[in-house]
Amino acid sequence: MSAQLDSNPSFADYAHPERLVSTQWLADQLSAGLPDLVVLESDEDVLLYDSGHIPGSFKLDWHLDLNDPVTRDYVDAAGFAKVMSERGIGRDTTVVIYGDKSNWWAAYALWVMTLFGHQDVRLLDGGRAAWAEEGRELTREVPTAVPATYPETQREDSPIRAFRDDVLGHIGKPMIDVRSPGEFSGELLSIPGYPQEGAVRGGHIPGAKSVPWGRAAAEDGRFKARADLEAIYQQEKGLHTGDDIVVYCRIGERSSHTWFVLTQLLGFDSVRNYDGSWTEWGNAVRVPVASGSDE
Amino acid sequence: MSSQIPESLTELVDDFNELAVPDRLQLLLELSDELPPLPERYEGHLDELERVDECQTPLFLAVEVEPAGDPHGTVRLFFHAPPESPTTRGFAGILHTGLDGQTVDIVLAVPDDVPFSFGLAEAVSPLRLRGMVAMLGRIKRQVRDQVVG
Numbered sequence A: 001m002s003a004q005l006d007s008n009p010s011f012a013d014y015a016h017p018e019r020l021v022s023t024q025w026l027a028d029q030l031s032a033g034l035p036d037l038v039v040l041e042s043d044e045d046v047l048l049y050d051s052g053h054i055p056g057s058f059k060l061d062w063h064l065d066l067n068d069p070v071t072r073d074y075v076d077a078a079g080f081a082k083v084m085s086e087r088g089i090g091r092d093t094t095v096v097i098y099g100d101k102s103n104w105w106a107a108y109a110l111w112v113m114t115l116f117g118h119q120d121v122r123l124l125d126g127g128r129a130a131w132a133e134e135g136r137e138l139t140r141e142v143p144t145a146v147p148a149t150y151p152e153t154q155r156e157d158s159p160i161r162a163f164r165d166d167v168l169g170h171i172g173k174p175m176i177d178v179r180s181p182g183e184f185s186g187e188l189l190s191i192p193g194y195p196q197e198g199a200v201r202g203g204h205i206p207g208a209k210s211v212p213w214g215r216a217a218a219e220d221g222r223f224k225a226r227a228d229l230e231a232i233y234q235q236e237k238g239l240h241t242g243d244d245i246v247v248y249c250r251i252g253e254r255s256s257h258t259w260f261v262l263t264q265l266l267g268f269d270s271v272r273n274y275d276g277s278w279t280e281w282g283n284a285v286r287v288p289v290a291s292g293s294d295e
Numbered sequence B: 001m002s003s004q005i006p007e008s009l010t011e012l013v014d015d016f017n018e019l020a021v022p023d024r025l026q027l028l029l030e031l032s033d034e035l036p037p038l039p040e041r042y043e044g045h046l047d048e049l050e051r052v053d054e055c056q057t058p059l060f061l062a063v064e065v066e067p068a069g070d071p072h073g074t075v076r077l078f079f080h081a082p083p084e085s086p087t088t089r090g091f092a093g094i095l096h097t098g099l100d101g102q103t104v105d106i107v108l109a110v111p112d113d114v115p116f117s118f119g120l121a122e123a124v125s126p127l128r129l130r131g132m133v134a135m136l137g138r139i140k141r142q143v144r145d146q147v148v149g
Helices: A023-032 A077-086 A101-115 A127-133 A164-170 A181-185 A226-236 A254-265 A277-281 B007-018 B021-034 B086-099 B104-109 B126-148
Strands: A037-041 A094-098 A121-124 A175-177 A244-248 A270-274 B050-052 B059-066 B074-080
Touching: A023 A037, A023 A127, A037 A101, A094 A101, A094 A127, A101 A121, A101 A127, A101 A254, A121 A127, A164 A244, A164 A270, A164 A277, A226 A254, A244 A254, A244 A277, A254 A270, B007 B021, B007 B086, B021 B086, B050 B126, B059 B086, B059 B126, B074 B086, B074 B104, B074 B126, B086 B126, B104 B126
Parallel strands: A037 A094, A094 A121, A175 A244, A244 A270
Antiparallel strands: B050 B059, B059 B074
């Protein structure tokens, strides 16, 4: 049984308001003690959850839990079922994910859960920072889950995930590069202030438009209003909700945030996240690369 | 190899490796909690500190040799990273506990791959350990520069 939707009027304009919850809604649900709602924290920093988290929430680490430890791919059906089961999540459980960095890793976790077809997965608007800034409780107490039964479900990658060959065939169609302007132009090989993750070439995929992911977030880390988002993606970049679009970044995390904005908030029908992103493209032999800034 | 590593560091290596993987994260969190704040003379002067960009969240690092320039002097380490970056702070805490107050010779002899000795690769992923490798590299380079320069 799914949890109630958050009827917060600020979500009403979005294409899929059921994908967002507010801090107040979550606090209310937690104090009501709903049985089939599980809260997950997904951060860039693997210890941030341990330093204090929303009471009752579980850690979901993008690297240790969602990625296969050997092959560069996500976990398989059995691995995902285990990760869900250990956190008390069943196939019908309402899952709310929040995290640091304006939810960029939370959006990545939501996107991976969507690959596995989990239906009711939502983001806490504003993420960890919004919750903390409102002075709401954080605890170091790690809850004990009652393991749930989660069916081993095969991932369905093709609707929302693009691979290198798909992207090669997509050149000429709409593409959004969500990295920083310096990474897009080729001036920087990695995100400013981040580890050099080993791309031997800088630049972007020819034809991609530059829309750094953070433009979709307001100052407080919450998503911008629909009209403001439309002004960026539709008016400024000329995208249409019916377009076939590929988004990418460095490893697919920041572009998950944009994937969420386009599909869930603006109602775009066909957006695929290229998780190989620049760490694959910037190392691949003889793929076309463009340098310089947008327009 | 162990003869090159100061006891303060080998003790930490043992402490980490004796623990089950989830408990290693707790120890890393303790080291993050216990990382000493910057001394007053560095407060408000972050721009004068070395920025370790290889950490996911930038870490600021200051290295001092006492007496200044003495090739047999004592190394002092100062770090700054926000509480929202406990992993980075924990890595700094390991290096602070292990290397602060050691002599120049001992710090320079620490093997560059020592960050992989704590059994943390499986707890935080090898990718994230690069941040500690970079911190150690920059500490050693600063010590070398200060002694030669």
